[in-house]
Amino acid sequence: MTHEHLVMSFECSYTPPPPGDEAMAENPFKMQHMHWLRQHPYSCRENLFLSQETNALRDELLAYKKAGGGTIVENTTTGIDRDLPALRQLAKDTGVHVIAGAGYYIDCTHTEATKKMSVEKLTNSIVNEVLHGADGTDIRCGVIGEIGTGWPITESEKKVLRSTAHAQAQLGCPVIIHPGRDPAAPAEVVRILQENGGDISKTVMSHLDRTIFDEGELLEFANMGSYLEYDLFGTEMLNYPFNLKVDMPSDSQRVKTLAFLVKEGYEDKIVIAHDIHTKNRLTKFGGHGYSHILKNIVPKMLTRGITQHQVDKILIDNPKCWLTFK
Numbered sequence: 111m112t113h114e115h116l117v118m119s120f121e122c123s124y125t126p127p128p129p130g131d132e133a134m135a136e137n138p139f140k141m142q143h144m145h146w147l148r149q150h151p152y153s154c155r156e157n158l159f160l161s162q163e164t165n166a167l168r169d170e171l172l173a174y175k176k177a178g179g180g181t182i183v184e185n186t187t188t189g190i191d192r193d194l195p196a197l198r199q200l201a202k203d204t205g206v207h208v209i210a211g212a213g214y215y216i217d218c219t220h221t222e223a224t225k226k227m228s229v230e231k232l233t234n235s236i237v238n239e240v241l242h243g244a245d246g247t248d249i250r251c252g253v254i255g256e257i258g259t260g261w262p263i264t265e266s267e268k269k270v271l272r273s274t275a276h277a278q279a280q281l282g283c284p285v286i287i288h289p290g291r292d293p294a295a296p297a298e299v300v301r302i303l304q305e306n307g308g309d310i311s312k313t314v315m316s317h318l319d320r321t322i323f324d325e326g327e328l329l330e331f332a333n334m335g336s337y338l339e340y341d342l343f344g345t346e347m348l349n350y351p352f353n354l355k356v357d358m359p360s361d362s363q364r365v366k367t368l369a370f371l372v373k374e375g376y377e378d379k380i381v382i383a384h385d386i387h388t389k390n391r392l393t394k395f396g397g398h399g400y401s402h403i404l405k406n407i408v409p410k411m412l413t414r415g416i417t418q419h420q421v422d423k424i425l426i427d428n429p430k431c432w433l434t435f436k
């Protein structure tokens with residue numbers, strides 16, 4: 111899985127509940143709220159603290175391993191409460207390989223100190239997180255990202271993108287991007303990375319499921335050469351609060367898009383994940399957990415024109431290729 115979170119908080123994205131449901135914001139986590147939480151995951155404060163569930167995460171990872179999972183890329187970066195010692199402990203306890211992310215999340219999580227840093231300083235801090243260890247630990251990150259960007263991309267986010275490209279040019283490492291919620295956002299990020307020496311062939315563009323819907327636009331973007339990530343498998347949301355114009359696809363629609371990209375020749379560039387970042391998606395709370403793709407999506411892919419060989423590329427070869435330092 112190339113895009114997951116095990117320990118993080120998403121407080122920065124708290125969204126008030128719709129009118130009439132205000133009480134739900136502070137309501138305790140109860141069985142009868144599970145459907146409501148699936149529809150409004152960012153409107154209950156407690157739901158945003160995956161960091162409180164480290165014990166449950168141990169069971170989640172053991173279940174993932176039992177289902178055939180070996181490795182998880184943990185995309186939590188500075189700004190959303192990255193906790194590297196907790197990740198190391200989870201990896202040790204379960205035997206699942208966890209690859210941690212370096213760098214910074216979106217603008218509203220940048221501190222004043224981060225905003226004042228030069229591109230050179232930001233580059234050094236990212237390089238340091240990969241070569242020597244992050245957050246005062248000796249735990250080294252294995253990817254840069256998810257690097258957070260919004261739409262339009264802010265000045266501070268542009269500086270982080272330039273630094274990401276410079277760091278990648280030095281290290282030959284994988285990069286993963288969180289684009290803004292506009293069909294033009296992924297291409298704009300790629301242009302900034304390219305102009306600054308980034309290697310697009312070793313860059314994953316996340317969250318395409320909620321970003322590019324038109325097939326022509328998708329192929330145009332695919333042609334730019336990044337990995338194409340569909341990473342919101344398992345999410346079910348009628349009114350996507352971060353952009354009400356977006357119709358969040360179902361898992362069946364995601365699989366259909368994967369089959370389309372495979373048919374168009376992009377089987378070497380597709381990666382997939384769940385991007386679990388709220389509590390309600392854990393099996394402890396009736397959610398789909400980290401094994402949903404392995405257990406439910408792969409069989410579906412095989413009935414929709416995607417071969418086992420292509421599934422293996424998407425789940426094994428492409429991530430392996432992306433994650434290997436040049």
Ligand SMILES: CCC(=O)NCCS(=O)(=O)O
Pocket residue numbers: 115120190288317320342352385387
């Ligand atoms: C930190 C998790 C994250 O950024 N997830 C992306 C959610 S969405 O922008 O695709 O809704």
